[in-house]
Amino acid sequence: MNRTHLLNKLWEYQHKFGYISNEAISEISKLLNVSAIEIESVVSFYHFFHKTPTGKHTIYLNNSIISELKGFEEVKTAFEKETGCTFNDNGNEEFSLFETSCIGLNDQEPAALINFYPFTDLTPKKVKLIVQKIKNGENVKDFASKTKSNIHYTPPFHKTVIFKPYEMGKSLQPILKNSPQQIIDKITKSKLLGCGGAFFPAGYKWQSCKNNEADTKYIICNADEGEPGTFKDKALFQYLPGLLYEGMILAGYATGAKEGIIYLRAEYLYLLPALEKLLEEFYTKNLLGKNILGIDGFDFELRYQIGAGSYVCGAASALIESLEGRRGEPPVRSHSATKYGYLQKPTVVNNVETLCYAARIIEFGEDYFLNIGTPESPGTKLISISGDVAKPGIYEIEYGTTFKELLGIEMSQATSPYFVQVSGPSGDCINNTEFNRKICKEDILCGGALMVFNRNRDILQILRNFIEFFKEESCGVCTPCRAGNFILTEKIKKIQRGLCTQEDLDEIKQWGKIIKLSSRCGLGKASPNALIMATEKFKEYFNVKIAPNDGSQNVEFDMEDAIHEFDSLIKDTQL
Ligand code: SF4
Incomplete structure (x- = not known):
C-alpha cells in the first residue's frame, strides 16, 4: 500500500467511527509511510473528514442559492429544532448538522444528504418526519428520496446524441476495425470540446497523451461535478454509466493507457453500488480486463476513487494531487497532465460528459456529430437548469440554441427571467436583453449549468x-x-x-x-x-x-x- 490509498483509508475510519482520531492517523501513517503531520493536513483539507466525533447521522444541507430561494432557512431551523443540534458544530451522539455547497440536486431543492443518502424537496414537515423515523431506529437507506431524473428529451431524434438508446459495448465495436490513431482522428475531426468548463478539444488531449512515450499511462474521469447548479453528470451516472465506461475504454485504446480511474465526488456516493455492479458486468463480458474484445494485449482496468468534499478538486491539477493522496491544492507549476499527470505519467483527464460524447462519436461516426450544432461547436450539450423555471432538469440542446428557446415554453418555461447565471457562479451572468444570444463557441459557451432568477429576486x-x-x-x-x-x-x-x-x-x-x-x-x-x-x-x-x-x-x-x-x-x- 502507498500514499495513493490515503483517501480510501481515511474514508474507512470516517465511516466506521464517525471521525478520524489521532490513533487512526498514527495507524495510517505507519501503514502508508506518510508522516502523521501530513495526514493531519490532508484531513483538515476535505469537508467530509472530521477530526472530532460526529453523531451517528451526519446531515449535510445544501446552502446553494437555489436552495436559499426555495426554503433553506426554514428547513435548517426545522433540522435544528427536531434534532436539538445546531449547524456546523459536531452535534450530539445521534446527529451532526453541517451546511454544504451544491450536492447536485438543484432541481429538487432544498435537499440534504443524510449519511450520504439524498433527501429532496425538503419542507419543515418532511424534516420532522425524517428525524422521527431516525429516532425510531429506521435506516435512512430505506426511506431516502428517489431522486427525480428530470431529463427532458429536446432535440429531434435525428439530432439527439447523448440520450439515444444505449446498447452495451456498441461504441467499442469500431475498435475491431480502427487503429488507435484512427480512433483519435475521429475524435479530433469531430471537434469535440471538453464539457467540464474549459472546453479544451478532447482530440488534442488524446493525441498528446498518445505521443508521449511511457511505460504507464492513465485515463482519469473527472466526476467531481461541484459547480453549483450543475447536475448533468449525475444524470449520466444514473442513466448512462455504460457509455462513460466505454468512453474511457476507447480513450485507453487510443492512447495506450491501461488503467482508468473515475474520481467520483462523495456527494454521489449513493450511486456507487449500482455503478460498481455494472463495472463487474463489463469485466464479465470481457469489455474490461485483459484482451478486451479478444484483441491480444488490449488490457484496461477501471476503478473508482471517492473524493471527500472539495470544489477545487474539480480542477484537473488539484484532482491529480487528491488522487495521489494529498491536499487538493493546485500545484504552483502545472505541467500538462498529458505529459506529467497522475504519478508523473501521461494522463488524460476528461469530464464525464466528454467521455460519453466520445463514445457516441465513435458509435455514430464523426459526420453524424458534425452535422449537428454550429461549425465551431458541433453536436449537442447537456445543460442543467434550475431556479425560476416550471420545468427544471437536464436538457440536451443542439449547440446554437438561444437562451430564449431554452427558457421558453417549449423547454424549461422560465417565469419572468431577469438574471441568468451561465456555467455556475464562476461563469457569466446575462440580463434579459441578451436572451437571443446562442449557446455555442461562436457566442457564449455554457459548462452545463443555467440558474434562472426572476425580477423579484434580490x-x-x-x-x-x-x-x-x-x-x-x-x-x-x-x-x-x-x-x-x-x-x-x-x-x-x-x-x-x-x-x-x-x-x-x-x-x-x-x-x-x-x-x-x-x-x-x-x-x-x-x-x-x-x-x-x-x-x-x-x-x-x-x-x-x-x-x-x-x-x-x-x-x-x-x-x-x-x-x-x-x-x-x-x-x-x-x-
Ligand atoms: Fe487555492 Fe489559489 Fe486556487 Fe484560490 S486561486 S483555490 S487559494 S490555489
Whole structure:
C-alpha cells in the first residue's frame, strides 16, 4: 500500500467511527509511510473528514442559492429544532448538522444528504418526519428520496446524441476495425470540446497523451461535478454509466493507457453500488480486463476513487494531487497532465460528459456529430437548469440554441427571467436583453449549468451567495483568492446595508481584477466574474443601491480593516 490509498483509508475510519482520531492517523501513517503531520493536513483539507466525533447521522444541507430561494432557512431551523443540534458544530451522539455547497440536486431543492443518502424537496414537515423515523431506529437507506431524473428529451431524434438508446459495448465495436490513431482522428475531426468548463478539444488531449512515450499511462474521469447548479453528470451516472465506461475504454485504446480511474465526488456516493455492479458486468463480458474484445494485449482496468468534499478538486491539477493522496491544492507549476499527470505519467483527464460524447462519436461516426450544432461547436450539450423555471432538469440542446428557446415554453418555461447565471457562479451572468444570444463557441459557451432568477429576486442575495461560496471553497494557498473574496463579501454586505458609494463599486472592480490576474487557479480567477459582470449589466439596480457620497456611509464601516488586512497579506506574498 502507498500514499495513493490515503483517501480510501481515511474514508474507512470516517465511516466506521464517525471521525478520524489521532490513533487512526498514527495507524495510517505507519501503514502508508506518510508522516502523521501530513495526514493531519490532508484531513483538515476535505469537508467530509472530521477530526472530532460526529453523531451517528451526519446531515449535510445544501446552502446553494437555489436552495436559499426555495426554503433553506426554514428547513435548517426545522433540522435544528427536531434534532436539538445546531449547524456546523459536531452535534450530539445521534446527529451532526453541517451546511454544504451544491450536492447536485438543484432541481429538487432544498435537499440534504443524510449519511450520504439524498433527501429532496425538503419542507419543515418532511424534516420532522425524517428525524422521527431516525429516532425510531429506521435506516435512512430505506426511506431516502428517489431522486427525480428530470431529463427532458429536446432535440429531434435525428439530432439527439447523448440520450439515444444505449446498447452495451456498441461504441467499442469500431475498435475491431480502427487503429488507435484512427480512433483519435475521429475524435479530433469531430471537434469535440471538453464539457467540464474549459472546453479544451478532447482530440488534442488524446493525441498528446498518445505521443508521449511511457511505460504507464492513465485515463482519469473527472466526476467531481461541484459547480453549483450543475447536475448533468449525475444524470449520466444514473442513466448512462455504460457509455462513460466505454468512453474511457476507447480513450485507453487510443492512447495506450491501461488503467482508468473515475474520481467520483462523495456527494454521489449513493450511486456507487449500482455503478460498481455494472463495472463487474463489463469485466464479465470481457469489455474490461485483459484482451478486451479478444484483441491480444488490449488490457484496461477501471476503478473508482471517492473524493471527500472539495470544489477545487474539480480542477484537473488539484484532482491529480487528491488522487495521489494529498491536499487538493493546485500545484504552483502545472505541467500538462498529458505529459506529467497522475504519478508523473501521461494522463488524460476528461469530464464525464466528454467521455460519453466520445463514445457516441465513435458509435455514430464523426459526420453524424458534425452535422449537428454550429461549425465551431458541433453536436449537442447537456445543460442543467434550475431556479425560476416550471420545468427544471437536464436538457440536451443542439449547440446554437438561444437562451430564449431554452427558457421558453417549449423547454424549461422560465417565469419572468431577469438574471441568468451561465456555467455556475464562476461563469457569466446575462440580463434579459441578451436572451437571443446562442449557446455555442461562436457566442457564449455554457459548462452545463443555467440558474434562472426572476425580477423579484434580490441580485445582491444571489451575488453574496456566490462570493461566500468561493470564500468557503478557496484552498487558501494564495492571498488574492483567500483575502480578495473576503473583501468582496464585505463589500456586498456594505451594499446590503445601504452604505455603498460609487467608490465602492469601483473598488469592487479593482479587487476583482487583482483576484483574476493574480490567483493561481481557475477557482480564484473566476470567482469575481459574476459580481463584476452584474455591476455592468444591472446598472439600474446598482444605481438604486448607491448611497450619497457624503460620509454618512461610514457609520458602520469595516472595509478599512478589511483592506488593511488584505494589504498586509499581500505584502507577505509575492504576487
Ligand atoms: Fe487555492 Fe484560490 Fe489559489 Fe486556487 S486561486 S490555489 S483555490 S487559494
